[in-house]
Each structure stands twice: as C-alpha cells, then as structure tokens.
Amino acid sequence: MDDSRPQRKPLQAEELRSMDRYWRACNYLCAGMIYLRENPLLRKPLAADHIKRRLLGHWGSDPGQSFTLVHLNRVIRQRDLNVIFLSGPGHGAPATLAHSYLEGRYSEIYPDRGETEEGMARLFRLFSFPGGIGSHCTPETPGSIHEGGELGYSLSHAYGAAFDNPDLIVAVMIGDGEAETGPLATSWHSNKFLNPARDGAVLPVLHLNGYKIANPTILARIPHEELEALMKGYGYRPWFVEGDDPDTMHQQMAATLDQCIDEIHAIQRRAREHGDLRRPRWPMIVLRTPKGWTGPREVGGHKVEGSWRAHQVPIADPASNDKSLKLVEEWLRSYRPEELFDESGRLVEALRALAPEGARRISANPHANGGALCKALDLPEFRDYAVEVDAPATRYLSPTDVLGQFLRDVMRRNMTSFRVFGPDETSSNKLTAIYEASPKTWLAGMLESDSDGGDLSADGRVMEMLSEHTLEGWLEGYTLTGRHGLFATYEAFVHVIDSMFNQHAKWLEKAKRELRWRQPVPSLNLLITSLVWRQDHNGFTHQDPGFLDVVTNKSPDVVRIYLPPDANCLLSVADHCLRSRDYVNVIVADKQPHLQYLDMQSAITHCTKGIGIWDWASTDQDHEPDVVMASAGDIPTMEALAAVEILKGLFPDLKIRFVNVVDLFRLMPDSDHPHGLSKRDFDSLFTTDKPVIFNFHSYGSLVHKLTYRRTNHENIHVHGYAEKGNINTPLELAIINGIDRFSLAIDVIDRVPALRGVGDHAKERLRDMRIEHLNYAHTEGIDSEQIREWTWTG
C-alpha cells in the first residue's frame, strides 16, 4: 500500500457536489477575467465584441490554485482554523481574485466591483487592463502578502509569517517553475527554524502543474521516488494528490488536507502540551494536476490542457475567429454559470455557505494586512546605551558592538514580536550581545559540545542561516504580518538580495501610496556592515558598496539611507528606524573599532538634522570658508578629519568647514525627495562657489547622482571607492582608492586658489607620506601606529 496517499474518502456526495460547484465558479471567473469585457454571465450568446481587445492573463495554474483554496475553505470552516494563503505561481492572480470576490471581501474593499452582474463585468474588464488589476497577486489583492512577479520567495515569506504566530496556518502554493529557483530551493530548510510550540505552521503545497512558460518543469519530470526522497531529504512528510478526474481528486485532496491538519495539530500538541521540541517532520502536499485543468483540451490540433500551451491565454483569437469564439464559449459554458450565480449575478446562497465567515475568510484574514495587527515595539531608552565621548576622536569603539547591546534589550522587551536576522554573521558583525537576550533558533540536531558557546536553542530568536535570500524572505514575511526585525549582513553580499529589495520596495510603494485599506507595516531594516573599507584583509571580492546605488533608484516614498559616523549616531538612527513604518531603512555602519565623535545629545541633534557642520572640526568660525570638507560614513569621516588636522598644521589660516552627512537623501533637492534639503539650506552648508571635497563611503558617482542639480555642483569633488582592492591594510586600501587623509589634503591644496604654489612643498611631502605608508604596509603587513597620531585629536 502506498503510504503517501490517504485512502479515506471523507466527502459525502452532496458536499463533494457543492465544492465542485464552488470550484467551477472560481474557474469560470478566472476564464472570464481573461476574456470578457461584456456579457459576464453569458446570458447572451457570446459575440466577438464581448471579448477584450487585448487578451492578457495566465490561465495555467488558476484551476489548481482554486482547487486548493476550495479545500482550504472546507477545513477552515470545519475546524475554525486561522489560515492565510500565499500564491507562489507567478501570474496566477485570477484564482486568488476569484476567491476573494466569491467571499465578498473583494467588493467590500472595491465597491465598484460589487457582487452583481455589473460588478462582475467590471472585475473582468479591469483585470489585466490599463490602470486596472494586475495579473499576479499585487498589493491590491485582498488577503495577499506575497506578490508572484519575481519568483522564488513564497516559501520564505510563508515561514516569516508563521514565526511567532502560534495559531496561524500559512498555506503556501509553490509553483513547480518557482521551485527551480535558488531562493526557493533552499527555503525548504526553513523547517529547521520553526518552533512548533511558539510558531505557527506552514503547509507547503507544491503544485506540479507540469510546465513553465515554454518548458516542462524539472520536479514534474523526475520519478516519484526521487521527488519523494527530495521532500523527505528537506525534512518533510510528503503527501501526494495526483490526477485529473475532479471527483477522485476532491476526495483525495479532502482526505490529504484532513491528514495534514491532523498532523499539524498533533505536532503542536506534542510541543505545547508535552514540551517535545524535537524537529517534527511537518506535512507537505504534492499536488499534480494538468496545467490549465478543465480548460480546452486541444486547440488547432495542439494539446492545450496539460501542456505549456495552457500557460497564458489558451485560445488566442476569439475576437477575430468564429471557431475560436465558439471554443471559448463552449469552455466558459462548461462551468454552467447559470447554476452558480443568481439573477443579480451573486454567488448562489448554497455555495456562499462554503466560504468561511468574517475574518476567517482567507481574503479577509487580518494577518495578511499586518499593519492592522501591528503593535509598536516597546523600546528601551536608547540614550542609556550612549558611549561617553569627553572629546571627539579620542576613543575607539565598535559601533555595532554598542548597537548590539541596545538590540539585546529591544529583544528582551519584545520577545514575541522582534527578531534579528543574519547569515551566520551576527557574531562576526559584533552584535554578539544579542545572544544574552536570546540564543539562535535551531531545531536541527544538537551536540553536547554545542553547550560551549553554541548559543543554539529551539526557543532562540536570532535567525541565522547561510542564505541571504531566506533571511530576507523571512523578514519580509515577518514585517508584512505586522512584526519587527533587523537584518544585518556583509555589505558586499547584500547584492545577493538586490532584486528582493527592489520587489519589496515596489510593494511598499503601492501599498503606501495607493491602498488606504492596507495599514502601515513595520519598516524593513537592513544593517549593512563589515564595510568595504575594513574588508582590506578579505580582499577584492568582499569590497562592494554599490547597494546604495540600487536603493536610490527606488521611490523616495519608501527608501531611506543612513550613514551614522559613530556609535551614538548609530543608536539614534536605529531607534528612529525601529519606530518607523513602511520604509526600507538602510543603515551603513561598520563592526571594527572606530573613533567616536559625538556625545549622545550632539548625536541626536546631528541625526535629527541628518546633515550638519561640525564646528569643533572646522576652522571657518565667523568666516566664509575657503573650502568645505564633507564626509559620509565612518572611515571616510575619520580620514576627512585627519586631513583637516594635517591642513591645520600646514596652513593655520585656512578656513575649513567640516560637514558630515548621516541621512544621504539630504543631498537631493527637496523637490525630489522628502528628506532633501532646500536649495537655500544646501547652499548655506556647501556654499555656492567654494570647493567641496566630499569623502564618501561608496562609489563616488552616487554623490554626483544626488547633487547634480545643486548650485555648487561643479565644485563638488568626490572621493569614494574606485573598485581597487586586494589584500590590503586599512590605510593602504584608503590610499589606493584616494579616500585617505593625504589624498584629501592634496586635493584641498589643489582646489583652494590661495594655496596654489604655496602648497607645492606640502603636496610633495604628503605624496611621500602616502608612499611611506604603502611601503610600511607591504613590509610589516599592518598599518603603522603613527597613523593614529595623525588622527584628529580635538
């Protein structure tokens, strides 16, 4: 006997018939969305001018998804379950939209698409129509927290939603195309991080639809034994539902879902009542159905149902081809809409009863509108973690080490709504203090030796897996369901999630700007650390500060970039970000010991302004400056200050203004970004005609990109990472990229008219010093201690 298929047939004839009708209603709506602009209930014979002018949308995965939703509704009703649904398959929105519409939720939110014949016509017309409804589950889709535009993240999003939601079951449909992506392939392992006592459950439904756009899928074309082994290897208990006969499939799916829910509840009981936190084998379902199931079998002599040809629009030309029009009509009428919808166009009463009610409806579950459930973090007073700074630049400290202490106490006060994420680097990134509040989540095997500093526990709240994709997906799922978090990662490797960032920013922008019913969700906080300038020892591959360029391409409504120059500024910025909503906050701060500049009060003032003159480092008091030295980022700030110190020694009368930038978007015009400085404020800081030497953390061109419309732009000379690196010392790396104190001082001498000629000897000496330091590094393997003497000392 096959132990991967339950043998029961739980559905009574009447129930089966009703569920099948409900499913037919879904499928009818899906096909209607793709084809019809008029005559939504086919009360007239279908005519060419009822057909949309441009046929768009994806039929292929809709029936399988609808089928799953119909069956989820059954168990939700029967057991009063709390379930949300994530639709992984790229463009299968019609299925989710149809369910949402049948449940009445869609019309509650969009009253112009009511439960009437006219409302249905409008839904159909707006689908995949300019200015209308997207063909995948966009933020506009009620009940959704997952957009399938870019594939790969459904399962990690699902786990993110399940963490700390003990009563929630997150059903997630994974397309077999999506399953080929890297991010999806590794996210199966998320089950080693789900605690059955504390967290909810994830129920993956791998949809073996068989085909992608134009190809079979890998997982649909490996033998049953291999697929079963793969799922068992990933740590699941797989159940198979396979076939195409609706009646048989309904019984199979009902029995399988009953089985899975029973298993989930048994696992949770063992954990919650008996304290058994050993990693369970969570159930998952493999649903193999024909692509475009119940659609046209054959068109023009080609197989369509059960083929890649069913992926999008199965019949291409009904408006211009009578035969095709007839085929479409036959297909649509095969669902018998007259049995499904009443006179007014509303789903008949008998079928309405199959949907759950109120907030139990998948389309209305509040977890999928996470802002509605979101509670502000209980934050400790960040000033209490302040570093003493008696005088600027007299003390070295690791900023992230200080931040770790704050985060530790954030964690302690919010033990069910805050998590920290990092790819095996939380400790490397000096956030180690967090472990005092909570160990790392770990439900894979443990060894006795783990007790010695392993910091592992099923109850841990620090999430570490060597997959930036999975971590980002978890955090997105966690915040979209209304909870808070921070993801710390090596700067160079944050590019791994460029595309995930892009998609999340797009989601936030739509939700924030266009959807009043979506409540604001906690911001996604990215701490970019192990920065380029201190990846001197790891070499060229670990040096890439270009993520900021990606971030600045996204909407000003949703992205923020902060470069706190020291630990107190980092605390102030972190507190601000943890309170904010609906942003992606990118915080750039290093883990190595760095000089500290500002006491807490000054740090708060500075970070609140986001940009400002550091009087204590300037020499232009009460005068127009000869030159502005600006900086953004910790190491660039230290080098810029050291350059000022050098220049003060060389040219005591030189008027230097020192400007530091924390909030990068301050550089943009206020017309382009809400954080942008007005023309007047920018000009008063940077002057309208004096040279500005700007020492920047990232690629220099980014500063030009942000400031090219500023009055004094021609005079802004940016030093930044120039894509030069190897195994280096810190100063050597700064020198070869030209952000070091010597290069900056030379640039000042070159740019200030009064120093031309006068400064030639100094320039020569500074050039020699650059070479001396390079030689020292290459002989001794470290930077000379003398470097610290050149550091600004107040």
Added chain:
Amino acid sequence: MDDSRPQRKPLQAEELRSMDRYWRACNYLCAGMIYLRENPLLRKPLAADHIKRRLLGHWGSDPGQSFTLVHLNRVIRQRDLNVIFLSGPGHGAPATLAHSYLEGRYSEIYPDRGETEEGMARLFRLFSFPGGIGSHCTPETPGSIHEGGELGYSLSHAYGAAFDNPDLIVAVMIGDGEAETGPLATSWHSNKFLNPARDGAVLPVLHLNGYKIANPTILARIPHEELEALMKGYGYRPWFVEGDDPDTMHQQMAATLDQCIDEIHAIQRRAREHGDLRRPRWPMIVLRTPKGWTGPREVGGHKVEGSWRAHQVPIADPASNDKSLKLVEEWLRSYRPEELFDESGRLVEALRALAPEGARRISANPHANGGALCKALDLPEFRDYAVEVDAPATRYLSPTDVLGQFLRDVMRRNMTSFRVFGPDETSSNKLTAIYEASPKTWLAGMLESDSDGGDLSADGRVMEMLSEHTLEGWLEGYTLTGRHGLFATYEAFVHVIDSMFNQHAKWLEKAKRELRWRQPVPSLNLLITSLVWRQDHNGFTHQDPGFLDVVTNKSPDVVRIYLPPDANCLLSVADHCLRSRDYVNVIVADKQPHLQYLDMQSAITHCTKGIGIWDWASTDQDHEPDVVMASAGDIPTMEALAAVEILKGLFPDLKIRFVNVVDLFRLMPDSDHPHGLSKRDFDSLFTTDKPVIFNFHSYGSLVHKLTYRRTNHENIHVHGYAEKGNINTPLELAIINGIDRFSLAIDVIDRVPALRGVGDHAKERLRDMRIEHLNYAHTEGIDSEQIREWTWTG
C-alpha cells in the same frame, strides 16, 4: 550492510603511508601560511618573532580539501585522468595553494616563491599579507576557475566547465555552509542538463565540515537518512566517507573515489558506446570530517578541532603568549616537516612522485586557464541577416527575432563551443529561431506530447532552467574554460544575478590587468530583453532597468553596455560582442516589434562610432542647433523621433539635432573610460550651451552620473524611468514616466529660449493629447492606432 560505503581497502600499506605524508605536507603548508613569517621549516625552535604580526586566514576546511586533493591525485595518476578541481568553501585557499606549490606549478608561475626554504618562507609571508595572496582562491591561484569569496556558485561553475568537455572530470568541493545558499541548493539539478555522451563528468564532494563561521551547518545536523534522501532526491548516487582516523579515512576515500570513477566511466561507456542517453544517477561523495581536522584539539579549555572555533585562526595569540606559541609549535611539528621536505626545502622525491605530471597536475590543467584552449567562434556574416530598411521608421520588427536567426547560425557552426542560456524565456524573448539549430537540453523525463513543439533533447544546446543563478553560473564556468555563450533574460530579473555579475567582473579585472599567464577568455554576453517599456502589461514588478547602474560601478576595463536602437544595430553589436574577450557585454534590446531606422551599412557605421548624429532626423543642417534631442534605447528613440516630428510640424524653423547613443560609455570622459568621448568630440555633438533633451532607457540619473563632468552638463535634461508603473499600455507607461513624445516636445518648448511664449498654445495642446491618450488607454485597453501616425515617417 550499508550500501553507501564501499567495503574495499584498496591502499597497500606503503601507498597509504606516502599519501598520508603528502597530506601532512599540505596541512603543514596550510598552517605555515597562516602563522609563519620566518623559520618556515621549523629548523629553529619557534620564536615569537617568527610569527606574523597580523594573523589571517582560514584553517577550518583546509585539511578536508587537501585530503580530497591527495586522493584525486592518486586516481589521476593511476588512470591518467583529466581532472580540474573547484574549491567551493569560502576561504580555504591554503589547501589549493599548498597543492599547487607541492606540484611545482606555483613556483613556475611565481618564481619568487620557489621550491626552496626561502621560497616557502616567501609563500608563507605573502599569504593574507598586504599586496599578497588572497585567502580564497583568487584568479592568481593556478588551476582555479572559481573564487570562493561569495558563496553559492561552485557547483554551477563545475557543470559549466564540464559541458562539451567529454574527457574532463570536474571535481568540486562544496562547503556545507555554501550548500545552504539558494544558488547552490538548486544547482544540484544541473544533472538534468548534463549529457553523458557529449559532456564531461562532475564529481561533487559535499564537505560536511560541520560548521560555518559561528554555527553548525544544516546538512551536518540532519540524520543520515535525510541527507541521503536529499542527495537521491537531487538525482545523485551518494557515497559517504565519514570519520577522523586518517588511516581508515584514507582507505575509505580511496575505495570511494575508485567506485565513483568506475561509475562515471560506466555511465559514459553506456552513453558513448551504446547510445544510452537516459539520465544516469551520477555519483557524489559526502565527506564528513572534523572542521580543522589534525589541528589543535583544544585551546584554553575550548574544543577547537571539530568545532566552529577552528574556522579561522585556531590559536589566536602565539606572538604574545608563550603557551600559545608552544601550542602552535607542537601542532606544526606534529606534521614532522623534517620528513617531508629535503635540505633545500623541496618536497622529498618519494612524495613528488605522488603528484601527476605536466598538464595532468590539477594546478596546471589547461582547462582552468581556459583562454589557452579558446578558439574563436566561426561566425556567419552578420550582414546576411540584415533587415531591409528603405526609409527610416517605416517598418516594425522584433529585434531579438532577427538576432535569433543570426544566433541560430552561430550555433550551427559551433556545435561544440557555443551555447545559449535563458530561464525558460528563449521563446518568450523571441529567440525561437535558435531551436532550428538545436533543441533545448533536457535529460529529465520526456512525454510523448513533448514531440509537439517541446524542442527537448539530450543533445540540445539551448540551456533553460528557471534559475538565473544556475544559468549565470553555467555560463561563467563555460567561458572561463574557453568557450562562448550568451545569456538572455528579462530585464527586471537580471537583478537576481547582480552579485554574480559583480564577482565575475572582479575576476576578469584581476585576470586581465594583473595576470599575464591567464589567457583572455570569451566575454560574458548578457542580453537584457523584455524591457521595462514593454512590460506595461506585466506591471510594476517587471519594470526595473537599474542593472545598468550596477554595471557602471565596475572597472572600465571589463564592462561594456550597448543599447542598439534597432535590429541591424543589434546584429552589429552582437557580432562585435561574440568576437570580444575578457568583458562583460551588456546588450539591451527588446523583443516586441519596433520601428527600424538604419540600413545595415549605416548601422555598422553608427555602432562602430557608438554615438552619432542622425542627419535624416535632424533639422539643423549647416547650422548650430537650437536644441539637441538625444536618445538611448529602442522605445526612447522612437518617442524622441516622434517628438521631433511633432516639433517640426509646430515650428518648421526650429533647428533640432538628433543624437543617438548605442555605446553608453561614450558619454563618459575618455580619461575615465576607454570608450569615453574626448571633451572636444562630446562638445561638438552636444554643444557647449544648447539645451539637450535626453530620452533614456533606464533611470535618468545614470546619464547624469556618466556626464556630470561635461561642459554642457547643466543643460542636459534627462527623461527616463521614474519608478512609476502598473498595468499600462505602452504609451501610457511612457507618459506616466515622462519619456513620451508629448512630454519631450513640451520640454523642448520650455528649454529653447526662442519658443518661450510662442509655444504656449502648442504646449497646451500637447498636454491635452497626453490626457486624451491616457483616457483612450483606460477606455479601450490599448493604445490608439493614431499613435502610429505620430511616429516618425521619414
């Protein structure tokens, strides 16, 4: 009996003893690299000043990697195999370096690090030393085509190297940390794309080292049955080698490697002699050894061998702590260097005999210096694929459709050295003609219905899997071993491989600029298509042209960006890219029908210059222009031309110069990029004082980033993607982002002093037209046909 472990003990006592000594020599060198600046053979008692000032490097995975290499050498010698080795674990370079050094190859390339005591000392000193040798397998490492800085790509690189190399065995060590990444997790499925007759073999060795930087690994902490199921589920035949007793492990590893090589040869014989192309279960090895194997067992009361504490430098402070110094000395002496190296410091003769000879040495295998084996493509005459253009802008064609015909014949002429890669989108991207030359590679299951347009075959050469990571990894491996290819992908989702692009560009830069012994390899050609401006119907998630920003951050020595405006230009650019070496070429070209502008001869001239005035579209003949209309990209060019047409109708005397940019880096100063225009040439095109309206394919700020130092920069007004989109029509999408003909014409009226006031009425009319078109789109769901009338018509 356990069938996952061969039971034989193939090693005679003497052979085992020799191999173990060779392994000790490797391990000694690895530890030496991390610690010693002097006294490399411990001929004196170890003193604090023999220790490096800054201890850097990674010990953890070295012994396991060395162990594998020692055993690979045995089978290479015994069977005269052709083997390359890819080292996946991040920072395990010491193992590869040690082998390369012991094989003499390292000293052949770097004679200053000869096989003498002084040479060894220099190798040790330079390792992880400023300006010296990287701690992962950088391009400087002989025998390597894979850098482990960013994790996840070793297995896809390995498959890329094996394709079309029937005699090659690619041994690839996969770290169990790396195995957690998404890209690695899905790349196991590459075995469904490896043809045992035509391709070489990949032998994965999953190294269950047990720990990452600070955590256990997932795969090391799941039960044996789960791991075995996972590997079987991925389609492999796993063999387990597990333990820590060297003698036992040597026998196990030797027996297992014998078994695997036998299996590989049997599979290849079945395929090559008997035509059996069914997908075989290729062997793979799970090697479970303690992290830091043979290193210090315990330090300061903490377990080190077999723990995450062995990841980097196991004993931290030997220079300042006598006890630690003694520990290091004991550890190093445990390898008995005096038995391994002769008086001069060279590996003793008896051990040298264990290494393969000449090009069979893994460190000297020519496949790992692919440029040395590379043959130029046999290219058909691209002019033969030219599209007839009797008059500009009179004909619509899909540029990629035309390119597909050229690529089809490139494929036909190069059936062992050219492949095309794409994530299930080759057909969607209109490159369908390629299938006439070769179907898609497919060794997973086939169905009868596949014969109807499935285009699948074990002999196919079009590589399609829904994983951009895997495709990019395959292509990198394929080109680094000297073969040619092109990867076509949706523009928005090329961000998925941002970080892979970054790392490959870094590799190319180092190899090209600093390593004369590395021969130039074929460029990596990325065709970015399904462009933002025609993702109107797919919506916001499919609209992201920001990859170009990422590309422009990389070294000018290795990156090129081309935006051919039509099909003939695309052919010319493609021909150029396929001939080039050592670049990443990014070609931006859409798949939808677009207007054609240039006949082939004009296209060649235009693309060779990379930028130029289109006289036929300009109205400034023999005059200074009043305004420059510039464009880059197909849709922006069409809109800019239509704007000119509108303006000609409105203001017949207006002098408009039309400039089109194909080679984006022409915009940069020649001091910053080898393709940059001189100041004089730029100024003569764009004037020094006239308004320039620049209609750009991507985010507008990129043009400012490239041109901010140009004389007339203040007057350059860029229109580009402004991060606004939904389900739209093409013109609607252009309008809401302001790159449409109406917005451009309005901008010209605003910027040209002579039109101020005069143009007010026209502006009003143009604004109305924008609104009319938006209304039409929202009513009809398509763009008005009238749009074509507004198109430039010569």
